[in-house]
Amino acid sequence: MLDIKSLTKAFGRNTAVDAVSFTVDRPAMIGIIGRSGAGKSTLLRMLNRLTDATEGQIVFEGRDVTALKGADKRAWQSDCAMIFQQFNLVPRMDVVSNVLHGTLNRRSTLATMFNLYPEEDIHRAIDILDRLGIAEHAPKRAEALSGGQQQRVAIARAIMQQPKIVLADEPIASLDPMNAQLVMDDLRRIHEEDGRTVIANLHTLDTARRYCDRVIGMLHGRVVFDGTPAQLTTGVARDIYGADGSFSESSTSTDIASLDREYA
Template sequence: MLTVSHVTRRFGQKAAVDDISFSIEGPAFVGIIGRSGAGKSTFLRMMNRLTEATSGEIHVAGREILGLQGAARRQWQSQCAMIFQQFNLVPRLDVASNVLHGLLNRRPTLSTLFNIWSDADILRALEILDRLGIAEQAPKRAEALSGGQQQRVAIARALMQDPQIILADEPIASLDPMNAQVVMDTLKRINVEDGRMVIANLHTLDTARRYCDRVIGMRDGRIVFDGTPDQLSAGVARDIYGADASFNEASTSTALPSDHAPDRAYAERMLA
């Protein structure tokens, strides 16, 4: 169980995440949607301990994770895998080595520097790549792969950690529709088959409706919606994105703004 209690992150006088609280039971697939600057990415980075919280607590299975330091913090980061929009692979390394880097927090530094891995670790990496349908790419440099293939390598690297939770920060924002579907199908299959909680920042209502068990909408650092995908109405979209109130409910199946779009104008055009 995940419990977020009054979590805040301030940058100077501005609250990027402003006193948010919610809980998730079981291995749910949760989507977080909202405008640029809503606080989605900051929240995921706080969960993974890449960004420090200003205040609040996050408990996972009864363990408070925002106060962890040193080895305990690194152990948590291995249990809470992060997938990024831009893949964060090492371009000149082969695919298998990139996947094996999911074990960085559990291995001696020298072994990693010299790219020394056990036979068991290599076999597991290849099995994960095979599961994701890209085993044949194992010897290739990561930079030689398509965007969709690179994102699946990033997912394989996350699975190498054997995490409790997978955090995905706009995992399909850089992909074409076909590759986006493959990546989202992969994350959903991992969620269902492995029983792993997945929390993903998403930028379309269609994607949230199709893949998520629950959707959280953020605006200006606060949660303004928390419900099921079928509750994502036009009114909800207006609350989250601030679009003009004249837009009708049928428009909510259309793509909503990415985190790199001029938010209000984009939302109004796309919801119209």
């Protein structure tokens, strides 16, 4: 389904992502963890084609995504939706219009300029908001919502694209614990109910363990762990985060999360 082959991104002499390879052969919820500068965000931006790879390939259903240009590239960005840490909504625009922006890649320039949407799309946007429990906020400006609500609007916009893959770059890093749980619950449901692959850069190891089927750990641009949450032991966490000997095997999950936050 999705095959990442020796994907590399260099910025001058600095290699942000270094020959990363992995395969996703069926829909899954995948968490990517690692300290700041590990290359997690750059990897997701390459998958979405927001950033071009220096070397390597992204192959989806037999198609070389790294070679796509123009309309084909934009179509891929619809198929591979991106959710950002800071939501990337239009603050003064109403919620339902923000969700409808998920259709921009398949609308004409004229329709976009005049903010014209088919009635069918409007109904679908409201249905998606209802599914996420925030339909009552549809007429409000996005800036009037809490951070957790805004992130769920961003998720609704991603679903509006009808993507095959959903990428989430630190989707809960700026949220309180209650809203973080709601957002992660939503992402998990999108995977389970829609059969979509969700790949998320995550802020804490506990979150990766709780929500993901598979966890990929990165250090200095390389994949240093690829396994199940059960295999994500304290020793493995030490390897991923480059912790020193003071991080013992008896460390609690809270200690591990504290280490993660230090490097987030």
